[in-house]
Amino acid sequence: MSAEDTPKDYSESPINLEYFYTAGSATTRFLNQVKEGNIVGQGCPKCKAVYVPPRGSCPRCGVATDIEVPLTDKGCIESFTVVHIPIPGNPIVPPYVCAMIRLDGANISFLHLIQDVDIENIRIGMRIQAVWKPKEEWTHSLENIKWFAPIDEPDVDVATLRFQES
Amino acid sequence: MRRVAIVGYAQHPILKNAGALNEVELIMPVVHQLFNNLGISQKDIDFTCSGSCDYLQGAAFAFVEGLSAIQTNPPIKESHVEMDAAWAMYESMLKIQMGDAETALIYGLGNHLPEIWMQLFLYKWILIIFLLYGLTELV
Numbered sequence: 001m002s003a004e005d006t007p008k009d010y011s012e013s014p015i016n017l018e019y020f021y022t023a024g025s026a027t028t029r030f031l032n033q034v035k036e037g038n039i040v041g042q043g044c045p046k047c048k049a050v051y052v053p054p055r056g057s058c059p060r061c062g063v064a065t066d067i068e069v070p071l072t073d074k075g076c077i078e079s080f081t082v083v084h085i086p087i088p089g090n091p092i093v094p095p096y097v098c099a100m101i102r103l104d105g106a107n108i109s110f111l112h113l114i115q116d117v118d119i120e121n122i123r124i125g126m127r128i129q130a131v132w133k134p135k136e137e138w139t140h141s142l143e144n145i146k147w148f149a150p151i152d153e154p155d156v157d158v159a160t161l162r163f164q165e166s
Numbered sequence: 167m168r169r170v171a172i173v174g175y176a177q178h179p180i181l182k183n184a185g186a187l188n189e190v191e192l193i194m195p196v197v198h199q200l201f202n203n204l205g206i207s208q209k210d211i212d213f214t215c216s217g218s219c220d221y222l223q224g225a226a227f228a229f230v231e232g233l234s235a236i237q238t239n240p241p242i243k244e245s246h247v248e249m250d251a252a253w254a255m256y257e258s259m260l261k262i263q264m265g266d267a268e269t270a271l272i273y274g275l276g277n278h279l280p281e282i283w284m285q286l287f288l289y290k291w292i293l294i295i296f297l298l299y300g301l302t303e304l305v
Binding site: 017019021022023024025026027028055056057058059060061062063064 | 185186187188189190191194197208223224225231233234235236237238239
């Protein structure tokens, strides 16, 4: 059997697709504020839970979140993981830390990076603040925040962050 | 076979362009309309099943975000088919016939392919069908 006749196990055939993402009106309001360097969550009119980034609804109550809630860029690490495996196309060099960030006044957390600190010192409950890109690079994205870095404030007991029905 | 009835439905208008609405904003008003018509809430639903082609839309697992449109606390029994409301209805029918549920909320939704050349000849469409099976045993 010649090389040409040998059955192939696989072949690589990369494809490229471009999509438009429909953020929705609630997330659009949020992203317009992010472009200006503000983080504005949305609150549930029934249970008062604050969502950031908002999708426009409170899944707890099944109603639209129509209350705008300005938040700070400070919060704490609710959970984190150290990434050791390089991801193709990702410019960040492992090991690096992904964390669930709980901003002050918010009732959900979102994923972001933690830097400017030795990995072994990162812990759950650690107080952190956003490190923003230069203003001229701001777009409609949470990537306006380069990463979160620790600040000199006492740790938070994350168990106290559990949502309390008011 | 258990006898099953459709006790209510609601539908979003099918539009060429529904504007910049995300899954939550498409689903929630229709669910509320249905529940208001029937005077019930999500707590009256045993099983919720949705159908949508999220991969086609370029937003894999968008149905998970769409679930935020309905009340999911306390936790609900839920499923999704990577297809449409008809398949969601099939799964729900099985659940009811097997005795696993007495009532089901079914919805399907779709968006145009948000890929630029497809926009030229594919309509943005959204169709949400809610079929609630109020179950009546054959007397």
